[in-house]
Amino acid sequence: MSLAPKFNEFPHVDRCLGGVTYFDDAPQWIYNLDNPYLHGLYAPTTEELSVDGLEVVGELPADLVGGYFRNGPNPVFESKNRHHPFDGDGMVRGVYFKDGKVSYRNRWVETSAFGEEAADGKSVSPGVMGPFDYSISQFGIKDTSNTDVLWYNGDIMTLWYNAGHPYRLDSQTLTTKSHYQLEGREPLRLSAHSKVDWSTGELIFFDYGDELPYLTFGVADANGCLQHEVPIELPGPRLPHDIGFTTNYAVLHDLPFFHDMEVLRRHKQRVLTFHKDIPTRFGIIPRRGQSDEIRWFECQPCYILHVTNCWEEGEWVVMDGCRSLNPMPDSQPGEGELAHMLAYMRLEANAYRWRFNLRTGEVKEGDIDLLNTEFNKSNPIFHGVKSQYSYHQRIPLLHEGGHTLRFTGLVKYDNDTGTSWQWDYGQGVFGSEAVFAPKPGADRSSVEDDGYVITMVTDSNTWKSECLVFDAQDIETGPVCRVQLPHRVPFGFHAVWARGEDLYQGA
Template sequence: MGHIAKLMMEFPTVDKCVDGVTQFSDAPAWIYELDNPYLHGPYAPTVHELSKEGLEVEGTLPQDLRGAYFRNGPNPMLPPKNRYHPFDGDGMVHGVYFDHGQVAYRNRWVQTEALLDERKSGKSVSPGVMGPFDYSVSPFGIKDTSNTDILYYRKELVSLWYNAGNPYALDTQSLDTLGDFAVPERQHRRMSAHSKLDWNTGELMFFDYGDEPPYMTYGVADASGKLVHETAVDLPGARLPHDMGFTENYAILHDLPFFHNMDVLRQHHLRVLTFHKDIPTRFGIAPRYANGDAVRWFECEPCYILHTSNCWEDGDWVIMDGCRSTNPMPNASNDEGELSHMLAYMRLEANNYRWRFNLKTGEVREGSLDDLNTEFNKTNPLFHGVYSRYAYHQRIPLLHEGGHTLRFTGLVKYDNESGRRWEWSYGPGVFGSEAVYAPKIGATRASGEDDGYVITLVTDSKDWSSWCLVFDAQNIEVGPLARVRMPQRVPSGFHATWVRGEDLFADR
């Protein structure tokens, strides 16, 4: 059975099918020549960039909801040169704007240097994440697609790539690419996805990493965009950290035992990722503006971490909540051919977890908060860096539950103090997106941590309609307060952010 056939078994489609493959009028025709599940069904790219006002709303939009939900993700414009990996898809940002009861939608490709060059040539040039790599294209032949993360900083949206790429600035209203994003005093632009914005101070904390020393750098820019701190961080070798954390006074950096073999990369131009079960996971904690030699490392059980939820201080302790994976590279299936390792890697296995680090004694305490397979975890950004108890995750089916590809089937709210969870299923054949917490107009920490809204995008495979769902954060299990119909099908993507109305509509 082919990859597309397996994918099609996962949802009840009533859309037009040809030879068992769903056909879309708004997708590029070349995808139907490739048996890759991440180019079909909910992952099929769209060819349209739209701007639409006055969207249809089912239910009642809250009067104290104002701002915008932005989500980034892969949307390849041209046929891949080699095997396609979702990390290769050109970044496309979708925006849903809420303003005084009216809702608008826009989507735009991120006009990266690589995409502009490929559009001129009319073909893909990069060999892609799965190679084979070509040093004549870039150091390792990987196309920087800027398709992973999205954040708001200095009155602009900033799109980021998972592999410490070059960020791009986007206009918050039109989503047009404004050009390169850079902190002027830095020596280079590179910045990893999941750099962090502190809503309390307006500071941007960022990190990057690479295959040559220094293997990591960490820095801070103030609310105006001025670089106030940057330092090299000593690591044993090239690593692939994906996220970081921060408290009011500290930054928490990650050194994870899941990385590629540099000798194989240099000799054969291949990135071979290995989870080293005999190497501890390390977390480095240092004062926010400290030099790299001040980082204090804490050893924990071997694992990989994609996303933290929140971090805070409690006396001598620093606490970090996030999602932990002890199997970041599941065994590849023998019947999945040349895509087997990519498919295995994308089958995300993780659970809600807590780490505690004592800055006085060096003691580490860690343990699971829940065993449900969830990830793409978000919290109230007003509480980032200080104590919080609630987190909003995406439910991810495991392979034996039908999870042939990475997909989100429901919203999960955790109370990380009591251990309680609440769930709302998106429904059969409905695929979700990362959800964000949207504070009410004028909300502060005193307003309450979960006295706001949770917002996500979903696509229903029964008719391929896409919707933006608005939940009461305190009652997600009763379903959305409002459903906003999108003017087009929205493909599955990666990360999202919320921008407050007072920042987005300052002139209204």
């Protein structure tokens, strides 16, 4: 691996990461393109590894048993048009903790498009920046299954943000088994951020598109069988990204950040606009409710990517998440044809709480904190009931050097008080979405933050990657141990924790 930077040839990269780094394990076509989301921290890898007995620096907790799984974009072939970071083929990376030892696996998600491109030896997709080709999919681009990852019904499920076809991966090898189709449900599609309720094993899902019904909501049981699904009436096509749930309800999103259908039809381009004059709406529906049982609550115009948790307090439903008042920041001079994409990826959001009164229709909302954080996670045992803590990634703003999306620190919140604790990953070190790993046998009678927080980091000074394990009650002390990963891990999207009693059942 050569670390020799090449200046001025790639101005976007120079500004974001200080130059171009050449990796032996990266596809060589990336060096023909001036695109920061193909270089440095974002450079894809070409290796699929299975390595046992990883080196651990520090003390590995004896009661840490399970697996950390993270999905993300890892393109194999050059896009037909300009590259967007959402274009990359899905790759899942797993860190397995068992019997005081740690193992690592990584595999591409072998989607239908992945197989077609492998056969053709080139990309079949025009990419997110279009123009779109609707012979490929309902969204005009390939379904990469690169966004979300869940533990559900004994396997790993991968999902795409555009409500694509979920895929089922073997939890031990990460080999792609098949599409994941819920028994009793004809459509294959599910959106990313459909949720698994650990208390019941149920999958709480949503599906959306450009044609009626624009949104559907449903529930499947712990064995993958459809239990309930209803259409949800919306004013037009929307782009909901997440869903919340409580013991008795689901919380659906109708957000004023959507594309113009006329532009899409005429020019085959999705032009997103944040409509500041349209209120954000959250729809609360019983988990087995019919379409006409949904109740809509109007809130200040915003966009929300990720929900932290939802619960009921008497006649109130509470939702914690991260709110964005500027989902489409202004482009910057000198960024050329990539300006719109670079602006969109500069995520601005902060921890926020909404409260909805089911009796009176009243809404209360307000900031938990103003720090720019997102990719918020919490203890999954407490999903659907009152929780206090969440674990976010700190994201630098543009004036702080945040020209591209990256995570520079771990932030723990007490969402009731706004108190926070931080751990800085270090100069030139960038993290991944962190998960909460409860201790074996934990339940809702346990102390909520008695467990571990786990993330991956990559050090751009050495291009080495580690898996960090924190005591969730003492984030500021830093990781209790660092697992040395066998190769460089590029930037990714979402992660999930699988409990040892689930992951190793029968093993």
